[in-house]
Amino acid sequence: MQYEDKGGDKLLISLCMIIKNEERYLNELLLSMKPYVDEIIIVDNYSTDDSYNIAMEAGAQVVKASATSLDVLRNIGLELASAEWVLVIDADECIHTRDLIRIREIVKETDADAISFPNYNYYGDGLWAFVYKLRLFRNDPQIIWSGKWHESVQPSIDKSNKTMARMNDITLHHLEVRGRDRSLEKRHRNIERIQDALNTDPNPNLFSLLSLEFFVIDNFEKALECCQKALDLEGNYYLALRFMAQYYIIQGELDEAEKLLTKALQNKNTSRDRLYFALASIYQIRGSYDIALNYIDEALKIDSGAHHFINKAFLVMKMGGDQTKVNNLLKLALIKNPLLLEKSIYASLQKANIYAPQTSLLPIYQKFNDKSSFWNKIQGMKIENLKESF
Incomplete structure (x- = not known):
């Protein structure tokens, strides 16, 4: 065009x-x-x-x-x-x-x-x-x-x-x-920089960001400590609550994560769809796919991002739903995000990355055995009646 x-x-x-x-x-x-x-x-x-x-x-x-x-x-x-x-x-x-x-x-x-x-x-x-x-x-x-x-x-x-x-x-x-540099050396360098910034401006946002750096170098205790410092400054700071919940989900402490997310939902904030996504993650791991699906639907009411359509597609598939419905949801994801056709995004996971604990895709997708098969499936959906969307 x-x-x-x-x-x-x-x-x-x-x-x-x-x-x-x-x-x-x-x-x-x-x-x-x-x-x-x-x-x-x-x-x-x-x-x-x-x-x-x-x-x-x-x-x-x-x-x-x-x-x-x-x-x-x-x-x-x-x-x-x-x-x-x-x-x-x-x-x-x-x-x-x-x-x-x-x-x-x-x-x-x-x-x-x-x-x-x-x-x-x-x-x-x-x-x-x-x-x-x-x-x-x-x-x-x-x-x-x-x-x-x-x-x-x-x-x-x-x-x-x-x-x-x-x-x-x-x-x-x-x-x-x-291929950006996300090495452990950079993680430690970033920790030093954020800590320096906190010396002059102790605020909940910086403590929350520092928690991510500690988490990806496997210092779970320090990550939680930073989130708690953020909450000490601002009792219901949504980012700290959300990060803590996601850390607990990754660690398998689902009950604690659900408590934090429920608390975060009581506040007015701009991340409600991500809170619903995190709750969906909890119930998907528990095997309660119907409840997980309800939370993804709530997230979709707020933000019609491609990730929510992918999450819904995989939940419907896991529940034995109609394959046509699964395909239609994946087509919607593809319309929302044409970069799903970019093969490079399916490359091997890089280590020590702050985005990993913030992922927007459910564990049901993360455990998908063959990512190249998913990419091929998405490729096959670039059919004639969708071309105007790309």
């Missing part, structure tokens, strides 16, 4: 990126994004490969810079942006053509100053976790990046009373499976 309307003479969207040694996929990414943005701003953190030349040849405005934290680099790019809106993406991420078209439609019609949407983090074996990320916002001098760890524009948006919207019909795909 050729996209032509780029908003007339005015610049509508600036694409901002930070790169460092990204030559393997950079050209492919820039070619996919270029028709849907009005300028590309790249901050090259002194790459030693051919990344700089690739970016220049793609027509990007490239500046070399280095800094001790990503928020500084992102703000350098932001200062160069001249369009009305800024879209931020990293070199190991991508956005589907359909969603790029949707983004251009949204920024023309919305009254919001910033828009968040799901970020699927693929980390191997066809598994992924997701969070909402704020990567689309107006080019406004009051909106800037901050944070030495998990940098964000959120604090500046809150401080300046800007308006935010959440869209679930756009997806940012983070391809961890493309």
Whole structure:
């Protein structure tokens, strides 16, 4: 599909990126994004490969810079942006053509100053976790990046009373499976950085994120301790409750996990579908597939993500349901997430990854014997009457 309307003479969207040694996929990414943005701003953190030349040849405005934290680099790019809106993406991420078209439609019609949407983090074996990320916002001098760890524009948006919207019909795909460094060395380095940040800003979010780092290096005790510190600061902090519950599920302590999730559901928060998913995980492990299915249906009422359709398909299959219904659910998942056709996401699971304890797919899928068979099945569903969806 050729996209032509780029908003007339005015610049509508600036694409901002930070790169460092990204030559393997950079050209492919820039070619996919270029028709849907009005300028590309790249901050090259002194790459030693051919990344700089690739970016220049793609027509990007490239500046070399280095800094001790990503928020500084992102703000350098932001200062160069001249369009009305800024879209931020990293070199190991991508956005589907359909969603790029949707983004251009949204920024023309919305009254919001910033828009968040799901970020699927693929980390191997066809598994992924997701969070909402704020990567689309107006080019406004009051909106800037901050944070030495998990940098964000959120604090500046809150401080300046800007308006935010959440869209679930756009997806940012983070391809961890493309060989990013997720070594144990990096885990320990991240632990040190978060602990340093906590010395000056002890907050429940950082403690919750630190818990993930400890969990993936098999320090379950420390992971729980960090979640408890988050709860000591904010009694019902939903992220700490959810992470604790997921840790307990992985450890097989299902009763304790269910108590935490029930408590989390009593609070108003934006993660209710993930709480329902976690409860579905508990009942699926217990073999109560009907209850698990009810929880997945509740999750679908909130967010019609591809993972919920996959989860429902596998539960229906496990309950001996009609194969046509299973196939229809998988087709819906495929329509929602065309990257299910990307064979690389079914590569072997990487070790020491913070996304593993946050997975969005039920254990019933994780134990599926032959992931390549699942990929072949999905491939076979790319039939004629679905082509318009891709």
